[in-house]
Amino acid sequence: MEKPWTLSQARALFDLPFFALLFQAQQVHRQHFDPQQIQISTLLSIKTGACPEKCKYCPQSARYKTGLKAERLLEVQ
Numbered sequence: 355m356e357k358p359w360t361l362s363q364a365r366a367l368f369d370l371p372f373f374a375l376l377f378q379a380q381q382v383h384r385q386h387f388d389p390q391q392i393q394i395s396t397l398l399s400i401k402t403g404a405c406p407e408k409c410k411y412c413p414q415s416a417r418y419k420t421g422l423k424a425e426r427l428l429e430v431q
């Protein structure tokens with residue numbers, strides 16, 4: 355298990371110039387991942403207008419009039 359960062363280590367990271375930070379991040383990334391490989395993800399609304407929760411920012415909630423047509427919950431497949 356790695357040791358937790360010290361406050362001065364964290365501050366030093368925040369103080370790095372942006373491109374030095376970017377370069378350092380790329381080096382760490384390349385230690386663990388193929389730099390030529392990318393993952394593409396998309397968001398999918400699976401219960402548009404049909405969720406029983408009432409998160410105010412979410413158009414999937416059934417409690418707010420968003421102008422969207424409610425749809426049935428998508429099948430897992």
Ligand code: SF4
Pocket residue numbers: 405406407408409412413414415
């Ligand atoms: S209303 Fe809330 S719980 Fe329901 S889908 Fe939206 S964010 Fe998720």
